[in-house]
Amino acid sequence: MTEPAARVDQSMTAEPLPPTSDAAVRLDDDLLPDRFHDIEGEGFDLEERQSLRRVAGIRTDLEDVTEVEYRQLRLERVVLMGVYGYGDAIGAENSLKELQALAETAGCEVLEGLAQRREKPDPKTYVGSGKAKELRDAVLASGADTVICDGELTPGQLRALEDVVKVKVIDRTWLILDIFAQHATSREGKAQVELAQMTYMLPRLRGWGESLSRQGGGAGGSSGGVGTRGPGETKIETDRRRIRNRKSKLAGEIKLMKTARDTKRQERTRNAVPSVAIAGYTNAGKSSLLNRLTGAGVLVENALFATLDPTVRKAQTPSGRDFTLSDTVGFVRLLPHQLVEAFRSTLEEVQFADLILHVVDGAHPDPEGQLAAVREVFADIGAHEIPEVVVVNKCDLADPLVLGRIQRREKHVVLVSALTGEGLPELLQVLEDEVPHPDTLVHVLLPYAEGGLVSRIHGEGEVLVEEHTEVGTRMEARVGPALAADLSDYLVAS
Secondary structure, three states: OOOOOEEEOOOOOOOOOOOOOOOOOOOOOOOOOOOOOOOOOOOHHHHHHOOOOOOOOOOOOHHHOOOOOOOOOOOOEEEEEEEEOOOOHHHHHHHHHHHHHHHHHOOOEEEEEEEEEOOOOEOOOEOOHHHHHHHHHHHHHHOOOEEEEOOOOOHHHHHHHHHHHOOEEEEHHHHHHHHHHHHOOOHHHHHHHHHHHHHHHHHHOOOOOOOOOOEOOOOOOOOOOOOOOOOOOEHHHHHHHHHHHHHHHHHHHHHHHHHHHHHHHHHHHHOOOOEEEEEEEOOOOHHHHHHHHHOOOOOOOOOOOOOOOOEEEEEEOOOOOEEEEEEOOOEOOOOOHHHHHHOHHHHHHHHOOOEEEEEEEOOOOOHHHHHHHHHHHHHHHOOOOOOEEEEEEOOOOOOHHHHHHHHHHOOOEEEOOOOOOOOHHHHHHHHHHHOOOOOEEEEEEEOHHHHHHHHHHHHHOEEEEEEEOOOOEEEEEEEOHHHHHHOHHHEOOO
């Protein structure tokens, strides 16, 4: 016998995040050097996305659906449903709160959250036949038009649960895909999201009545002429074929875009410019951190998956060495496998980085869970062996006991607040120590006419000694192989 469904408070909200303001945050000059920026994003991108709002009251009951189910979501009033194992009530509540934040990001009004404790999800209806009827009663009582399940449902589970509750049912995976579709702006981002949606949709394609069972051929009075009579493709077979063709086309387009990205990365590698990737859980403050360190001015929003397209900016260590800083897409618990595959070319910014700044939200109820979820994705993309620094953001709002626990468990931790600027000087010092140093030691005497090479040594290398003489600039420095080759004509004895 299953446990009774536990009701989660209707007013449950995600953990509070630091307040944002349209005005730039002014940093204390005594606290931070001039290198930190107060740009928090212009907000035009956000304004444009929010200019078209969902309208309440539009129903999406199954009775209204008569055509092929491409399932462009029109979410409005939703009930959340989660299934959790024995002894994991706190984890289930945190997971359901995160599902609520995801639903609100997608534009939903969350009416109620339900959680059922059972050993494992029911293979037929996800929650079991009895609890499915209780869920139907909750949907009728609240006036919801959609149920969102906290997990990935099989096509059979989706159909069986919809047959009982009589409203649209979606799962966590499709909800995340919908959020990505809303936030994608670049051509590459849109193609990646569409590919992930098509991959998810293909085995779940279905319809009602006879819409998808009609055949395109037919004997006797077919008007198609010779060669067209007889059994043909059903409509659902036609749609599946179109989806497979579209997937092939999208995969080809993404491959071409990947070539352009690889070319840019090879140019940075050729010039021996170290790469640092900012990665971590969604809404942990990665874009805010990039803005503070580089003044990139990328969109900052208190919402999940505000950043989908990677941003690469040039930055410098305190000693003046150049490196690139990349802001990447955020991760989440149970990140859909389709998204990891579709965004693999984008995630290569992490895979090929020399150093990862793993940003975690210190004010989150379960920061260790965030760290574990992100590291699972690192393992999927082959980035688990790259040197990693854990950057605990929002330390001004975090519980000191939680911060102490993270510092004891992790090898290399920096506590920062991108909002107030606390800890940023310490983070820059970590970058100074951890960003790879050039490995070729050279002693050169450069004529004053070769000022360009002097500039390159300062930008790409690490100057140890610099002396101005009558005939030119004598320098001792560590540089990369490419620059060392360009300096070969000016080598002198040490």
